[in-house]
Amino acid sequence: MRRFWLLFAQAVTVCLGVLFVVTTLRPDWLRSSRTVPVVSAAAPQSYAHAVELAAPSVVNVYTTKQVSEPVAPLLNDPDLARLFGNIPGLTRHRKATTLGSGVIVRSDGYILTNYHVIAAADAIQVALYDGRQAAAELVGADPDSDLAVLRVKLPDLVSIKFSDKHVLRVGDVVLAIGNPFGVGQTTTMGIVSALGRNRLGINTYENFIQTDAAINPGNSGGALVDASGYLVGINTAIYSESGGSLGIGFAIPAAAAHTIMEQIITTGKVTRGWLGIEPQDITPELAQAFRLGRQAGVIIADVLKDGPAWNSGARVGDIVLKIDKMPVQDTLSFLNQIAQLTPGRTVEMDVLRGGRQLHLKVKVGERPRTNPRGR
Numbered sequence: 076m077r078r079f080w081l082l083f084a085q086a087v088t089v090c091l092g093v094l095f096v097v098t099t100l101r102p103d104w105l106r107s108s109r110t111v112p113v114v115s116a117a118a119p120q121s122y123a124h125a126v127e128l129a130a131p132s133v134v135n136v137y138t139t140k141q142v143s144e145p146v147a148p149l150l151n152d153p154d155l156a157r158l159f160g161n162i163p164g165l166t167r168h169r170k171a172t173t174l175g176s177g178v179i180v181r182s183d184g185y186i187l188t189n190y191h192v193i194a195a196a197d198a199i200q201v202a203l204y205d206g207r208q209a210a211a212e213l214v215g216a217d218p219d220s221d222l223a224v225l226r227v228k229l230p231d232l233v234s235i236k237f238s239d240k241h242v243l244r245v246g247d248v249v250l251a252i253g254n255p256f257g258v259g260q261t262t263t264m265g266i267v268s269a270l271g272r273n274r275l276g277i278n279t280y281e282n283f284i285q286t287d288a289a290i291n292p293g294n295s296g297g298a299l300v301d302a303s304g305y306l307v308g309i310n311t312a313i314y315s316e317s318g319g320s321l322g323i324g325f326a327i328p329a330a331a332a333h334t335i336m337e338q339i340i341t342t343g344k345v346t347r348g349w350l351g352i353e354p355q356d357i358t359p360e361l362a363q364a365f366r367l368g369r370q371a372g373v374i375i376a377d378v379l380k381d382g383p384a385w386n387s388g389a390r391v392g393d394i395v396l397k398i399d400k401m402p403v404q405d406t407l408s409f410l411n412q413i414a415q416l417t418p419g420r421t422v423e424m425d426v427l428r429g430g431r432q433l434h435l436k437v438k439v440g441e442r443p444r445t446n447p448r449g450r
Contacts, residue, residue: 180333189309211226245267250263251288253296256293277312299329348414349442350413352379354406421439
């Protein structure tokens with residue numbers, strides 16, 4: 076027995092010695108012959124190809140309008156201006172110029188831009204990437220989404236390519252192309268910071284792409300493109316207290332802009348559903364007061380007399396639970412649901428009144444149009 080343990084100890088000692096020698100002199104013998112492929116996640120060294128593809132479709136938009144201003148400082152007072160502002164010699168007129176950007180979306184001259192870029196303009200001038208300039212006509216506008224369509228009559232226009240296959244994700248690289256501060260066409264790079272931003276108080280209907288690509292005054296109406304040069308958004312606004320970029324910019328998704336553009340080109344306007352209701356979110360206090368098990372739905376704060384909802388029997392205080400069989404979550408989603416309804420169609424609206432659920436039949440109306448020139 077003693078001899079067995081002695082042989083075992085000698086064998087272990089020899090094995091440890093061999094392992095030490097191999098580890099010291101030939102460590103590669105101990106490595107696995109299997110190799111794991113390494114996937115490179117390195118970013119491309121240049122986005123020049125994307126810029127070359129998109130830049131020729133981005134234009135500078137210049138607008139002029141006549142503004143009146145008082146000669147005497149006292150006329151800055153609204154009441155005095157109302158009384159004496161029309162007296163000849165007390166006001167002077169001058170032409171104000173604003174600048175922005177636009178995107179050629181069709182080779183036959185249609186250009187997408189922001190409504191606020193051309194609002195109340197007396198004349199609109201467009202400068203192209205290749206140096207050509209032309210007067211532009213306003214085809215139509217949708218102030219609720221802050222979009223407008225212009226048209227220029229020039230040959231050989233390069234239209235941008237819409238991204239219809241790529242699903243935009245937070246973290247994707249994007250490029251903002253426009254005319255910031257009027258210095259000329261400029262490209263900035265960033266990533267998609269967030270999707271579906273709303274409740275910003277910018278537009279009536281909001282579903283913004285948020286990006287940290289630098290967007291400055293003059294970029295409005297320009298293109299937000301992906302790393303391949305395809306349009307993913309129309310640059311619209313920045314969040315800034317100084318007027319410069321702080322890395323929080325917003326763009327209207329290209330798919331939504333395309334839908335609105337097609338309506339404007341085809342019919343000259345954007346048609347949305349309308350019920351004549353002023354909704355209000357249900358707060359925890361309201362949910363408790365109405366003995367609701369959840370906060371979903373909206374309460375009708377006001378209803379237009381003889382409007383679609385009024386004629387269906389809806390009244391102030393009703394809680395809307397569903398519209399067209401789709402659950403209502405809050406005010407924002409409710410307004411978007413109504414906007415997508417076809418005017419003239421009859422839909423079912425489920426409301427809660429006095430603890431009882433009612434099913435109302437509502438004939439959808441057409442949302443009243445906002446004056447597209449802001450006058």
